[in-house]
Amino acid sequence: MITAVVYSESGGTYKTTMTANIAVALERMGQRTLVVDLDPQEGNLTSLFDAGERRSDPDADNLVKHILDMPEGEFDELIETTAEGVDIVPSHDMLGDFTSNLEQKISYETGMKNMSREEYPRFELLYELLWEKAELHEKYDAVLIDPNARAEDLLYNAIFALRTLVAPVKPAGKGNLSLEGLEDLVGNMERQLDIEIGLSCVIPSGVGQTNAHQQYQQQFEETEAFATPVAIGNRESLMDAMWEARGSAFKVVEERWKTFERDGEMVSEAGQRRVRDREIETLRRLYELAQFIATDTFDADVHPVLELNIQDDGTNVIDLRDGEKAPVKTT
Ligand SMILES: Nc1ncnc2c1ncn2[C@@H]1O[C@H](COP(=O)(O)OP(=O)(O)OP(=O)(O)O)[C@@H](O)[C@H]1O
Numbered sequence: 001m002i003t004a005v006v007y008s009e010s011g012g013t014y015k016t017t018m019t020a021n022i023a024v025a026l027e028r029m030g031q032r033t034l035v036v037d038l039d040p041q042e043g044n045l046t047s048l049f050d051a052g053e054r055r056s057d058p059d060a061d062n063l064v065k066h067i068l069d070m071p072e073g074e075f076d077e078l079i080e081t082t083a084e085g086v087d088i089v090p091s092h093d094m095l096g097d098f099t100s101n102l103e104q105k106i107s108y109e110t111g112m113k114n115m116s117r118e119e120y121p122r123f124e125l126l127y128e129l130l131w132e133k134a135e136l137h138e139k140y141d142a143v144l145i146d147p148n149a150r151a152e153d154l155l156y157n158a159i160f161a162l163r164t165l166v167a168p169v170k171p172a173g174k175g176n177l178s179l180e181g182l183e184d185l186v187g188n189m190e191r192q193l194d195i196e197i198g199l200s201c202v203i204p205s206g207v208g209q210t211n212a213h214q215q216y217q218q219q220f221e222e223t224e225a226f227a228t229p230v231a232i233g234n235r236e237s238l239m240d241a242m243w244e245a246r247g248s249a250f251k252v253v254e255e256r257w258k259t260f261e262r263d264g265e266m267v268s269e270a271g272q273r274r275v276r277d278r279e280i281e282t283l284r285r286l287y288e289l290a291q292f293i294a295t296d297t298f299d300a301d302v303h304p305v306l307e308l309n310i311q312d313d314g315t316n317v318i319d320l321r322d323g324e325k326a327p328v329k330t331t
């Protein structure tokens with residue numbers, strides 16, 4: 001079973017786009033993949049994948065009701081299947097009030113059972129839901145979580161449930177700081193919860209061509225402290241188009257989504273994007289990253305060949321067993 005929380009202490013480090021791309025890559029490798037969105041804010045994984053139609057409806061059954069053990073339906077009914085085959089448990093606005101709802105539950109239950117608040121297993125609720133109640137291991141090969149780093153209760157629940165982190169970092173003075181934060185967080189949680197937490201890898205992302213950026217990347221690649229299987233370049237145009245394509249970077253390239261100006265207005269359409277070698281290379285790296293997580297961290301067997309069926313441009317076959325060789329084009 002592949003389980004990972006895509007974690008970064010700082011905001012805007014490409015967690016959500018990274019989660020979507022890893023999830024779709026795993027799905028394309030033959031892994032039945034579920035993503036759980038714990039971020040109630042705009043621009044979350046749920047909106048990226050065009051899911052969660054009832055995320056603002058307080059009457060709708062939702063993930064928070066299930067985590068707090070007050071479901072109004074089956075857990076399976078929360079799950080939606082996206083256009084690219086990845087399943088998602090969508091976000092809900094109620095995630096924004098998670099801690100206050102949890103505090104109420106704790107007051108009620110500790111009062112009933114004459115137990116102290118400190119004894120209450122507040123970080124173990126998601127674990128119980130995903131593995132003991134929903135038995136996700138019966139239905140999926142991979143589960144990824146896009147957490148809300150600012151909401152400690154939800155983040156700790158996510159880490160307690162999945163135990164492994166994947167950490168995208170951005171090249172800035174802050175990149176290093178957030179890694180120190182990561183080590184502190186892991187150490188604290190391991191002690192507090194008496195569990196082991198693994199760091200699968202760190203992914204330098206948004207790396208540009210400037211000297212400072214290149215040096216930063218090199219610094220990451222040379223360290224022994226953690227694995228950096230790939231670095232992802234500055235790919236704003238490709239990743240931003242994901243929000244229009246409502247899916248992964250693989251979908252953007254295959255359907256050739258592009259945002260451009262027409263008659264003074266910005267529009268986004270499929271069938272418009274030029275196929276660029278550097279973007280194909282980025283897809284290869286994302287696929288390689290998913291392969292690293294699956295095989296190096298979790299010992300899973302995955303399909304190492306990525307076939308891109310690009311609209312009006314034939315098929316690109318990328319075989320990860322070929323090392324650094326250029327993709328084969330078989331139009
Ligand atoms: N490699 C990249 N290079 C440049 N821009 C990128 C890259 N990856 C993603 N982006 C863009 O950066 C923006 C922020 O990405 P994203 O929403 O994934 O970050 P996040 O860490 O989830 O943010 P938040 O902390 O708000 O949840 C998006 O507009 C996205 O398209």
Ligand SMILES: [Mg+2]
Pocket residue numbers: 015016017039043044045146
């Ligand atoms: Mg996000």
